[in-house]
Amino acid sequence: xxxxxxxxxxxxxxxLLRLGDTCLILGQRLGEWCxxxxxxxxDIALTNMALDLIxxxxxxxxxxxxxxxxxxxxxxxLRDERDYRNPTLVELPRGDFAFTVQxxxxxxxxxxxxxQRLQTSTDAELAAIAGKAVKEARYHQQxxxxxxxxxxxxxxxxxxxxxxxxxxxxRYVPELFDADAVDDAAAASGLGPRWADVQADWQAEVGAVxxxxxxxxxxxxxxxxxxxxxxxxxxxGHLLATMxxxxxxxxxxxx
Amino acid sequence: MTNPETRTExxxxxxxxRSRAGLDHKHCGSLHAADAxxxxxxARDVYTRRQEGCSLWVVPSAQIxxxxxxxxxxxxxxxxxxxxxxxTFYKLPSxxxxx
Amino acid sequence: MYTQAMDTMPKELGExxxxxxxxxxxxxQQRFDARIDAGDFIEAKDWMPDNYRxxxxxxxxxxxxxxxxxxxxxxxxxxxxxxxxxxAILLAKVQDEGGxxxxxxxxxxxxxxxxxxxxxxxxxxxxxYSSIFNYPTLSWADIGTIGWLVDGAAIMNQVPIxxxxxxxxxxxxxxxxxxxxxxxxxxxxxxxxMMQQGTDAQRAMVQDAVNRxxxxxxxxxxxxxxxxxxxxxxxxxGIKRVxxxxxxxxxxxxxxxxxxxxxxxxxxxxxxxxxxxxxxxFGAIDWPEFFRVVAGDGPCNQDRLANRVQAWDDGAWVxxxxxxxxxxxxxxxxxx
Numbered sequence: 001x002x003x004x005x006x007x008x009x010x011x012x013x014x015x016l017l018r019l020g021d022t023c024l025i026l027g028q029r030l031g032e033w034c035x036x037x038x039x040x041x042x043d044i045a046l047t048n049m050a051l052d053l054i055x056x057x058x059x060x061x062x063x064x065x066x067x068x069x070x071x072x073x074x075x076x077x078l079r080d081e082r083d084y085r086n087p088t089l090v091e092l093p094r095g096d097f098a099f100t101v102q103x104x105x106x107x108x109x110x111x112x113x114x115x116q117r118l119q120t121s122t123d124a125e126l127a128a129i130a131g132k133a134v135k136e137a138r139y140h141q142q143x144x145x146x147x148x149x150x151x152x153x154x155x156x157x158x159x160x161x162x163x164x165x166x167x168x169x170x171r172y173v174p175e176l177f178d179a180d181a182v183d184d185a186a187a188a189s190g191l192g193p194r195w196a197d198v199q200a201d202w203q204a205e206v207g208a209v210x211x212x213x214x215x216x217x218x219x220x221x222x223x224x225x226x227x228x229x230x231x232x233x234x235x236x237g238h239l240l241a242t243m244x245x246x247x248x249x250x251x252x253x254x255x
Numbered sequence: 256m257t258n259p260e261t262r263t264e265x266x267x268x269x270x271x272x273r274s275r276a277g278l279d280h281k282h283c284g285s286l287h288a289a290d291a292x293x294x295x296x297x298a299r300d301v302y303t304r305r306q307e308g309c310s311l312w313v314v315p316s317a318q319i320x321x322x323x324x325x326x327x328x329x330x331x332x333x334x335x336x337x338x339x340x341x342x343t344f345y346k347l348p349s350x351x352x353x354x
Numbered sequence: 355m356y357t358q359a360m361d362t363m364p365k366e367l368g369e370x371x372x373x374x375x376x377x378x379x380x381x382x383q384q385r386f387d388a389r390i391d392a393g394d395f396i397e398a399k400d401w402m403p404d405n406y407r408x409x410x411x412x413x414x415x416x417x418x419x420x421x422x423x424x425x426x427x428x429x430x431x432x433x434x435x436x437x438x439x440x441x442a443i444l445l446a447k448v449q450d451e452g453g454x455x456x457x458x459x460x461x462x463x464x465x466x467x468x469x470x471x472x473x474x475x476x477x478x479x480x481x482x483y484s485s486i487f488n489y490p491t492l493s494w495a496d497i498g499t500i501g502w503l504v505d506g507a508a509i510m511n512q513v514p515i516x517x518x519x520x521x522x523x524x525x526x527x528x529x530x531x532x533x534x535x536x537x538x539x540x541x542x543x544x545x546x547x548m549m550q551q552g553t554d555a556q557r558a559m560v561q562d563a564v565n566r567x568x569x570x571x572x573x574x575x576x577x578x579x580x581x582x583x584x585x586x587x588x589x590x591x592g593i594k595r596v597x598x599x600x601x602x603x604x605x606x607x608x609x610x611x612x613x614x615x616x617x618x619x620x621x622x623x624x625x626x627x628x629x630x631x632x633x634x635x636f637g638a639i640d641w642p643e644f645f646r647v648v649a650g651d652g653p654c655n656q657d658r659l660a661n662r663v664q665a666w667d668d669g670a671w672v673x674x675x676x677x678x679x680x681x682x683x684x685x686x687x688x689x690x
Contacts, residue, residue, distance in 0.1 A: 041288065045300045154676065250555055252553050264470045
């Protein structure tokens with residue numbers, strides 16, 4: 001049984017892991033649709049997006065681990081659950097197609113807005129990653145937005161499912177824009193923007209799509225999810241148990 | 256009576272890709288999509304996975320008019336009779352036969 | 355990718371039609387035969403014999419179904435891929451298979467059917483898919499083994515079809531074959547790394563996978579020639595180019611060397627080099643097992659079909675919504 005790695009959680013590392021883990025965990029969830037999509041063409045589209053996200057995760061995790069002598073796979077597969085820094089939104093089970101496309105819309109919009117600003121990061125490698133990723137995020141956002149509108153403004157059934165999905169997802173949004181010391185340090189050093197800095201644009205863009213889809217966000221609650229701080233939901237344990245299994249079960253394995 | 260199979264079937268679209276500037280759009284296959292925006296996105300996902308196709312056209316299959324091969328004699332055979340138009344009619348010495 | 359010699363064709367498609375034929379139809383038939391003999395291509399709107407059309411439709415659609423069902427045994431390991439690189443490779447491979455299915459459905463539709471009709475045939479058991487996918491993927495090494503052996507066998511089956519007389523099928527196959535060699539190489543590479551650089555446990559995993567997949571892969575080439583009465587008609591029409599036994603022998607010959615480089619033992623005690631024939635002799639294939647699995651009685655048949663039916667049923671509301679929205683948009687545009 002391979003033990004968990006220990007890593008330093010300085011603010012720069014945490015900032016990178018928040019991004020990298022968002023891509024990694026969302027990619028993992030999207031990959032679950034493979035072979036189960038509502039139509040073959042969408043199966044291919046979702047898998048395409050999973051592939052893009054895994055690619056982004058690889059670049060970010062490699063970069064995050066470099067300073068500590070850890071590679072992308074050690075970070076992806078051998079961390080303890082508390083050391084994953086994705087926002088809770090992306091670890092939720094994939095749900096039905098309405099849930100998936102809405103979560104995609106929220107995540108892709110966030111990532112796109114962050115990547116846009118990260119292109120001018122003082123960290124040259126992060127800026128380079130952002131330059132490539134922003135194009136992919138734009139495409140993901142477009143695809144998700146088109147589907148949110150189709151389903152919100154489709155049949156009575158799809159509208160019902162869309163409204164239900166939105167009600168479930170909305171309470172996980174505030175966490176995305178909470179500010180803390182990690183963001184402050186990143187903004188101060190020029191590593192990247194506070195996630196809160198993109199909130200206004202995010203609300204405008206996502207709001208426009210929801211309006212076109214005829215969907216109404218629920219009233220906000222005071223609930224705050226805590227994935228970015230490493231405290232996850234019950235879903236995360238199962239996700240990691242699956243994802244990490246082979247690395248844990250084959251100590252010293254070479255793949 | 257509505258055919259239950261067609262009630263929910265997405266229409267068929269033909270896909271044309273121009274893979275590089277300067278080339279023609281080539282027909283590369285078809286796919287099912289509910290609307291034009293979806294057809295373009297799907298065409299990108301399905302038919303340009305390995306290279307950046309620089310231009311995509313999608314056309315509802317029902318919108319395409321094709322020549323009827325039964326009329327082939329009328330449209331095409333006259334050219335067949337005129338052998339001298341074909342490059343293979345001219346037997347070139349092997350040293351220059353690469354044209 | 356996952357084609358299998360579809361010699362299990364229903365008898366009625368192989369028989370000559372009993373009705374009287376007009377002089378015009380006989381002339382068309384002669385012209386058709388002449389074109390086939392000359393190695394010409396038949397396109398979608400050309401005249402073709404009814405049995406040619408039906409045979410092709412069946413073969414192409416079943417080939418498409420194989421690609422789609424084939425996404426399931428491999429998709430089973432996406433969430434557990436042991437490294438991010440392997441996860442990305444597997445995602446790309448399975449995505450390719452979906453794309454291949456799509457090219458083939460498109461080619462089949464040119465013969466006068468619809469995607470929904472073909473899917474319905476699959477879901478109700480009237481249409482078949484390659485029986486290799488009725489076996490389970492029990493370990494990560496199964497994924498590499500599928501790439502090496504199953505894709506390897508599929509490539510061997512497929513390359514001749516690139517010269518199929520029916521052009522839309524041939525074109526789809528050319529596109530597929532171009533994308534296919536990456537699949538086999540990646541599978542083999544994954545096994546090579548485990549065998550050469552991995553642990554004893556990994557090596558045991560690889561050998562176990564080979565033990566389970568070898569014989570089903572040999573069955574992918576279909577029944578022996580002398581039990582494949584419809585091959586002759588397929589050859590006559592330029593649909594089938596090479597016989598089952600010839601392809602199977604070619605596959606064994608190529609694979610024995612690859613197995614030696616890997617350091618795995620193929621689970622056939624009768625595998626011996628025949629100096630006179632200049633080929634590898636191999637042991638008896640369990641044909642009753644093959645026919646049982648083709649008939650629906652394999653380890654995973656029910657699960658595979660149930661998965662596909664569920665995905666389709668679960669997706670009905672999505673497909674309907676997309677159409678409804680498109681219709682609403684069209685109405686709005688007309689009103690504007």
